Amino acid sequence: MKFQRFPNDSLRLLLIILFVCSSVTPLAHGQEKSQPRTIGPKRPLKPKDERDVLEKKVTELSGDLDSAKKAIRDAAEAELKALGPAIIEFLPAIGTDSSAEWKMRLERIRDSLEKQEMQAFTLPTTVTLSGSMTGREALIKIAEETGNRITLGELPSLDREVVTEFEATPFWEAFDEVLDQLELTVAGGDGEVMQLMPRAPNAPLRIAAAGYSGVFRLEPLIVQKTQQLQDPAQNNLQIQVLLSWEPRLDPVFVKFPMDAIELVCNDGQVLQPKMTAEETEFVPTGGAQLQVGLNFILPERTAKKVTRWHGKVFVSIPGKPATLEFDELTKDGKKTATLGNLKVVLEKARKNRDIYEVLVGISLSDGGDGTSSFRGWTNTHEAFLINQDKKRLEHVGWSTTRMTGKEVGLSYLFDVEKGLEGCKFMYRAPGNVVDQTVEFVLEDVPLP
Secondary structure, three states: OEEEEEOOOOEOOHHHHOOOOOOOOOOOOOOOOOOOEEEOOOOOOOOHHHHHHHHHHHHHHHHHOOOOOHHHHHHHHHHHHHOOHHHHHHOOOEEOOOOHHHHHHHHHHHHHHHHHHHHHHHOOOEEEEEEEEEHHHHHHHHHHHHOOOEEEOOOHHHHOEEEEEEEEEEHHHHHHHHHHHHOEEEOOOOOOOOEEEEOOOOOOOHHHHOEEEOOEEEEEEEEEEEOOOOOHHHOEEEEEEEEEEOOOOOOOEEEOOHHHOEEEEOOOOEEOEOOOOHHHEEOOOOOOEEEEEEEEOOOOOOOOEEEEEEEEEEEEEEOOEEEEEEOOOOOOOOEEEEEOOEEEEEEEEEEEOOEEEEEEEEEEOOOOOOHHHHHHOOOOOEEEEEOOOOOEEEOOEEEEEEEOOOEEEEEEEEOOOOOOOOOEEEEEEEOOEEEEEEEEEEEEEEOO
């Protein structure tokens, strides 16, 4: 089976404004009392003390970007770029009062670092590992080397010996090869962390059943025919597929364009899709995989297998989050801050009966049609106040005041004892989203 990535560098920024991925690690297969051990970080982070030092350094260097001396400005810009994408979340937002020189340099730095980060989202992490070891040891090393979380249970086969000969091998291929040696697989499911379980007898090897493309893995799981005797128009063929991504990533939107799908059967029949465009759009609910059912018109009985399945998958992945800060909330007039291609306008802060309301507008400077981006808004954005005592104050409710393809208005309600004087409004969101169109080819999918 082949699975190839078709590059697409467009940005869908509004998707991430609202997406906060949270996952709960359930019990691993075969475990009843003890919680499985999850190895590897969701998104590798430095220890807090190192992060504090890095944030302080970024703040100091960012100030030097507006120095009166060009040599100091040049040196600060070069040093910030050298620190890499890890500092994106610490870069200051650009406000309306920012100088043209400071704004130009900061935008140049952010653009350079975000390009590096985008490359990390489209290229797979790799594994270099050789020698004999237990499966558990191999998976721990793979998790540590790639930054991908792997949930380990107490399956006896994890203690079997495996032989590894990986030299810059993509994560999914190395992971599947180890599982195949251990006669293990991953439980299917929507929005699940990767839970290991024994591979069923006579089941195909993982490395033979799936296709790979960079950070993605695609595998057909279930094929079902529905024969409606009373209403033949309801006849249906559903193929359930499992789309997996490296667990270090948090996709916020997935779409299977049906006009780009072609399934050719052994007898030459071409399966026709039986879904609307909206039915092929999905918002992942966390975890490292998405299981979806794709419906087709039922083929003639002479079709025994899909000999060739060609299609595409569109996926959006957010970058690192950063925080936009607004002060002097009681002053009249709009306040604007930008983060990459994301622009946030604090339009008004006012008292609304017994509580206080903060109205903001969010728009894109680039990124195409973001209409589908709004599908995952429930429990997705992060906005709060820092009150007069320097304490974080969560909002007590929010609502959408307007929405278009590229712009949205939001209202946040806060219960503030001392009013908004001296408070700061904080809005946290990544400044970029990486869009990818993944092209895949699967072969010899059996039909019932």
